[in-house]
Amino acid sequence: MSGILTTxxxxxxxxxxxxxSALATSGVASLAELQAWLAERRRTDVAAxxxxxLDDLERWHTDPGTGNIVHDTGKFFRIEGLSxxxxxxxxxxxxxxxxxxxxxxxLGILAKEFDGILHFLxxxxxxPGNFDGVEISPTVQATRSNYTQVHRGNxxxxxxxxxxxxxxxxxxxxxxxxxxxxxxxxxxxxxxxKRNRNIVVETEEDVEVLDGFAWFTLGQIHLLLARxxxxxxxxxxxxxxxxxxxxxxxxxxxxPGQDFRNALLRSCSDDAGGLLSTGAILSWITETRTRxxxxxxxxxxxxxxxxxxxxxxxxxxxxxxxxxxxxxxxxGHREIGSWCQPMVEPIGIGVNAFLVKRVDGVLHALVxxxxxxxxxxxxxxxPTVQATxxxxxxxxxAARPRFLDEVLAAPPEAIRYDSLLSEEGGRFYHAxxxxxxxxxxxxxxxxxxxxxxxLTLHQLVGLLRHSHYVNVEARSLxxxxxxLSGAAG
Amino acid sequence: MSGILTTxxxxxxxxxxxxxSALATSGVASLAELQAWLAERRRTDVAAxxxxxLDDLERWHTDPGTGNIVHDTGKFFRIEGLSxxxxxxxxxxxxxxxxxxxxxxxLGILAKEFDGILHFLxxxxxxPGNFDGVEISPTVQATRSNYTQVHRGNxxxxxxxxxxxxxxxxxxxxxxxxxxxxxxxxxxxxxxxKRNRNIVVETEEDVEVLDGFAWFTLGQIHLLLARxxxxxxxxxxxxxxxxxxxxxxxxxxxxPGQDFRNALLRSCSDDAGGLLSTGAILSWITETRTRxxxxxxxxxxxxxxxxxxxxxxxxxxxxxxxxxxxxxxxxGHREIGSWCQPMVEPIGIGVNAFLVKRVDGVLHALVxxxxxxxxxxxxxxxPTVQATxxxxxxxxxAARPRFLDEVLAAPPEAIRYDSLLSEEGGRFYHAxxxxxxxxxxxxxxxxxxxxxxxLTLHQLVGLLRHSHYVNVEARSLxxxxxxLSGAAG
Numbered sequence: 001m002s003g004i005l006t007t008x009x010x011x012x013x014x015x016x017x018x019x020x021s022a023l024a025t026s027g028v029a030s031l032a033e034l035q036a037w038l039a040e041r042r043r044t045d046v047a048a049x050x051x052x053x054l055d056d057l058e059r060w061h062t063d064p065g066t067g068n069i070v071h072d073t074g075k076f077f078r079i080e081g082l083s084x085x086x087x088x089x090x091x092x093x094x095x096x097x098x099x100x101x102x103x104x105x106x107l108g109i110l111a112k113e114f115d116g117i118l119h120f121l122x123x124x125x126x127x128p129g130n131f132d133g134v135e136i137s138p139t140v141q142a143t144r145s146n147y148t149q150v151h152r153g154n155x156x157x158x159x160x161x162x163x164x165x166x167x168x169x170x171x172x173x174x175x176x177x178x179x180x181x182x183x184x185x186x187x188x189x190x191x192x193x194k195r196n197r198n199i200v201v202e203t204e205e206d207v208e209v210l211d212g213f214a215w216f217t218l219g220q221i222h223l224l225l226a227r228x229x230x231x232x233x234x235x236x237x238x239x240x241x242x243x244x245x246x247x248x249x250x251x252x253x254x255x256p257g258q259d260f261r262n263a264l265l266r267s268c269s270d271d272a273g274g275l276l277s278t279g280a281i282l283s284w285i286t287e288t289r290t291r292x293x294x295x296x297x298x299x300x301x302x303x304x305x306x307x308x309x310x311x312x313x314x315x316x317x318x319x320x321x322x323x324x325x326x327x328x329x330x331x332g333h334r335e336i337g338s339w340c341q342p343m344v345e346p347i348g349i350g351v352n353a354f355l356v357k358r359v360d361g362v363l364h365a366l367v368x369x370x371x372x373x374x375x376x377x378x379x380x381x382x383p384t385v386q387a388t389x390x391x392x393x394x395x396x397x398a399a400r401p402r403f404l405d406e407v408l409a410a411p412p413e414a415i416r417y418d419s420l421l422s423e424e425g426g427r428f429y430h431a432x433x434x435x436x437x438x439x440x441x442x443x444x445x446x447x448x449x450x451x452x453x454x455l456t457l458h459q460l461v462g463l464l465r466h467s468h469y470v471n472v473e474a475r476s477l478x479x480x481x482x483x484l485s486g487a488a489g
Numbered sequence: 490m491s492g493i494l495t496t497x498x499x500x501x502x503x504x505x506x507x508x509x510s511a512l513a514t515s516g517v518a519s520l521a522e523l524q525a526w527l528a529e530r531r532r533t534d535v536a537a538x539x540x541x542x543l544d545d546l547e548r549w550h551t552d553p554g555t556g557n558i559v560h561d562t563g564k565f566f567r568i569e570g571l572s573x574x575x576x577x578x579x580x581x582x583x584x585x586x587x588x589x590x591x592x593x594x595x596l597g598i599l600a601k602e603f604d605g606i607l608h609f610l611x612x613x614x615x616x617p618g619n620f621d622g623v624e625i626s627p628t629v630q631a632t633r634s635n636y637t638q639v640h641r642g643n644x645x646x647x648x649x650x651x652x653x654x655x656x657x658x659x660x661x662x663x664x665x666x667x668x669x670x671x672x673x674x675x676x677x678x679x680x681x682x683k684r685n686r687n688i689v690v691e692t693e694e695d696v697e698v699l700d701g702f703a704w705f706t707l708g709q710i711h712l713l714l715a716r717x718x719x720x721x722x723x724x725x726x727x728x729x730x731x732x733x734x735x736x737x738x739x740x741x742x743x744x745p746g747q748d749f750r751n752a753l754l755r756s757c758s759d760d761a762g763g764l765l766s767t768g769a770i771l772s773w774i775t776e777t778r779t780r781x782x783x784x785x786x787x788x789x790x791x792x793x794x795x796x797x798x799x800x801x802x803x804x805x806x807x808x809x810x811x812x813x814x815x816x817x818x819x820x821g822h823r824e825i826g827s828w829c830q831p832m833v834e835p836i837g838i839g840v841n842a843f844l845v846k847r848v849d850g851v852l853h854a855l856v857x858x859x860x861x862x863x864x865x866x867x868x869x870x871x872p873t874v875q876a877t878x879x880x881x882x883x884x885x886x887a888a889r890p891r892f893l894d895e896v897l898a899a900p901p902e903a904i905r906y907d908s909l910l911s912e913e914g915g916r917f918y919h920a921x922x923x924x925x926x927x928x929x930x931x932x933x934x935x936x937x938x939x940x941x942x943x944l945t946l947h948q949l950v951g952l953l954r955h956s957h958y959v960n961v962e963a964r965s966l967x968x969x970x971x972x973l974s975g976a977a978g
Contacts, residue, residue, distance in 0.1 A: 103782070178769065182771065182775055183779070197775060197779050199772075279668075377865060
């Protein structure tokens, strides 16, 4: 309780240091060394994953009263039913299976400065649902069951930096400093009110680098983010919560005048204005939450309609949306060597796309205030388009998302980012979405309607200091957009 | 979509105009005129409220399957049961009756400048649960059932300013301007996840002043807030969400050097530092939400344990906490002339108190990150003490709130604010709490423990732009603290 801290200066300094790290493509290791390390991890850290009928999952059972799929301990997560009513929607009411995992996990990245540049300690982690094996993940990616040792695996390395961050206790001037720390939601289509703690802690201590971990600059992570399925969802969401400032950089890194990166860096800057004031954005979000009447709650899995449990899986009668299926895993590098679990297996590849445009030289992204029954607070800001195109063959025509056809028909020269990224491989089996950033002309969608608004990146990152504002798909795209500010752009 | 708005300047200007209004004790009407008007309303707008057994409430019935008390239309609100588990708490699990009202209502105040001073259009409103009849309430105080005309009463006056605020649609430069607009929670002890839209809109239009309405400066409202039961809860919560800045005022209104008001105005200013940075405060809130495992959900009212339905009410077997009872109302000035409804009737008068202290000349309030099962997001910041002392005779000794004894024993010279204010009279019968601000010495509670932190008023008002941060009792106290900056101080 020594002195008075003035927030804005300290925060701005951190944001500039993070942006400097984003521009650094060389760190304690070169990119080539990190790539070789990752390739080696992919070769050695392999898991044998096999499909198993839901009825045969060891240590899991189907509750006779509800049909829910639960672990024998009652812990971890469970597959239940969800009943949703969304007043006025094209599909105003439905039921579906849902993953209910009420405990809050930790997604933590440890940061440390080497030679004046911030580095981030990333883990090469294999999850059973990953399409391509090992991906780059946060330093710590642990459910509460993990870190409280419910399943008696090995202790979670580096956990101590995030469990006793000392953030609020007046000890912030110690050897660890919290850079970002916020609860964020996860996939509202498959999870019921799931949230994780997204936290970044900077340390000045010496840190032992364990097997399977390596220090990256943000620029190095960004270069890998340009590739398919290398940086996992958990890493992307934590990275999106980093303060990120273009202040001063647009001048000191003078890209040619009309370069996309100039508009991007200006969009990240706290002194660039946006089309809307902060007050107008908050009021619009409040309005979307008041206008829509949403009721959602869990129901017994056996009461969901239109879904069939047969052949060891739960599937929709149309064959669309997703399946609930089971896997068995044998792995060498996990806390637990082998286990079984149910998973959600999406049908088809989704598209998550931001339309962006420059307004007075400042990039704006078109966000969608989207209702998903898994959100705690009615709506969250989603990408312009977040959809699996195949699903709409079954749904009423009015349900077809606005801007979907425009995104699918975007000409190559308008595409600023395009990668096939995986969703969380601990709960989702081979879930991949195509992430796109598409630039449109400044006059496009000037009045985008009640559910859409054009926001700057600085405004989105400001919202990301708080819960309930930006959904996980939009957070991934924000990380992708930030990645375009440096060499990856 | 004309130009670029820069937020901070516009927001700061509004905050200064609001503070100027707080210093104005004379407006389009004098305080004496407003008091005479209020006295006249209290004389003429009277309602006959009678206790009625729950079994005899017209148009309400007890659901035979659940024991829940519901309206015959299924709308408005219902009395259900709540089951709560709070891991590690002194009372780790309990059930109780709860008011479930999932619709989001509007609490709106219309603002307009007269002779360069912002005025607020307040309503003299009688609610059946009020202890003293008419109180000062927002321009609009309407449930969704009210404003969508479910009960076919008269239209809600002035509603159009708040339903089509045009805030986010790029029409913000029109004749109405949103000053504040945020969903805020209500009493977490009696409501299940109840929230209202707190909204302030400034207009430049001519406004017809209807019977029962009058324009007040903020300073005039503040003078009435010093009295018992004049400014109602709905008005207090909306007022707390106003941007409020002490910037520049500490200099231009030079109270004597050690005056409490100087420290208060500095605490409201965006250039005064606090003991904690914004990042540290947000991280602490995240930590409290991660640490506590809370499960809460509605259950059938007949399944609550320790509560008895007898003699036409539902009461706790100890006689403590609250009763659920019924009333019949005959009123002349309401949308509907007469009706019946169930209400929550608290036993005893609660204490809601902030301990405050000066740190380097800046006032700080000690907030408590409090779990209440009615919150959507685990914890909200509450007063230092929020308790009904009589209830603790029944609860385990460990449940006795920290700082309660200190607050109850505060010497008169330390008390900066002390009034008996009512809670929402539409759902609560004669619910009154004593609101206190008590100044302690700068060295007090320097390390207040995991659940408490010292925050400035500017930091609290910053959090109030967002949902889920500050509970309704703390919001009332923030309005009370703001009231001390002017003549009422």
